[in-house]
Amino acid sequence: AQKVTQAQTEISVVEKEDVTLDCVYETRDTTYYLFWYKQPPSGELVFLIRRNSFDEQNEISGRYSWNFQKSTSSFNFTITASQVVDSAVYFCALTLTGTASKLTFGTGTRLQVML
Amino acid sequence: DAGITQSPRHKVTETGTPVTLRCHQTENHRYMYWYRQDPGHGLRLIHYSYGVKDTDKGEVSDGYSVSRSKTEDFLLTLESATSSQTSVYFCAISRGPPSYEQFFGPGTRLTVL
Numbered sequence: 713a714q715k716v717t718q719a720q721t722e723i724s725v726v727e728k729e730d731v732t733l734d735c736v737y738e739t740r741d742t743t744y745y746l747f748w749y750k751q752p753p754s755g756e757l758v759f760l761i762r763r764n765s766f767d768e769q770n771e772i773s774g775r776y777s778w779n780f781q782k783s784t785s786s787f788n789f790t791i792t793a794s795q796v797v798d799s800a801v802y803f804c805a806l807t808l809t810g811t812a813s814k815l816t817f818g819t820g821t822r823l824q825v826m827l
Numbered sequence: 828d829a830g831i832t833q834s835p836r837h838k839v840t841e842t843g844t845p846v847t848l849r850c851h852q853t854e855n856h857r858y859m860y861w862y863r864q865d866p867g868h869g870l871r872l873i874h875y876s877y878g879v880k881d882t883d884k885g886e887v888s889d890g891y892s893v894s895r896s897k898t899e900d901f902l903l904t905l906e907s908a909t910s911s912q913t914s915v916y917f918c919a920i921s922r923g924p925p926s927y928e929q930f931f932g933p934g935t936r937l938t939v940l
Contacts, residue, residue, distance in 0.1 A: 817869035
């Protein structure tokens, strides 16, 4: 069975600081997809990124960047120059290819960005 | 935004009563899912569907049943609600392979007294 670990339960930063959210996963399969979702205080879940196991290129989208390293089974998420609007719970998730896209979620990291 | 609605959005019920939650999509996606979200557990899969009348169990399916008679609707039923089923329930949809990402509904907060 697969597992996703987000060891950081809560992180607090001051606005404009950079912050990295850690995600470590476990699977015996060689083909899989990794995801990050954001859950703001309003409660909805917002899809941020998908990465497949064959693509280890880092990705940057504005202030967001993702670092995927198969050697350490990690898929970390960095927010540069954090803003108050980044305050949310962030979830990392994993699905195996050919499994009806069932997601295994980590327990989430609550990020609080303060003025 | 993906067209996913959930009803009701909030419900309070008593132990032992049946409860049905509805998920409706306008995206014509093949796959639909029900998750529950609890503190310290993230989201856990209850049941999912890979087509009309095709459903299967997830990680935490005990005490829940589902039905999908139309592509757009996926129902989650608690036959006899218990306090341990107090949770926030999310429906999600996906096209499935090769995109795999899921899009979530707004959630239903269920309280079982």
